Amino acid sequence: MKVQGVLDRIVDGEIGVILVDDLKKEFTVKKDLLPERTIEGSWLTLIIENDVIQSIEVDDEKTEEVQQKVNSQLDRIRKKSGGSKFKRRINNDAT
Template structure:
């Protein structure tokens, strides 16, 4: 079975925490088993056999699409920002 997943974060032990939301599972995958250049926030296609990851592919199209959507939302938020309502106070 193939499923879409995202690299959520990396642990201190060089493990990637990979979330497969569509099936409600989290996988810990050795960083060396990831496709070359994979980083936090990238989307993957995992092939599973009884909840065991047997292959991993980088989904570059989905990654690009999601990163573009996030950048677009950030740009809209920045454009709509009126600044902070708090004033900076100088510390003497």
């Protein structure tokens, strides 16, 4: 079965945790079995048979698409907030 997943995190620098939403499952793999340029947040195309990952490839297009969406949402939030609503306290104490 071919599915997409995202590298959620790397635990202790050794174990990659891949979330596969379509299967509602979490898979763990040794970091050295991940494609070389894989980083947290990378989208992956996986071949899974009998709940075992047979192959992993980075999906650069999906990774870029999701990152652009996240950046766009962050920009909208930043523009909407207009900066901090807290006034700065200025210390006028002359010492």
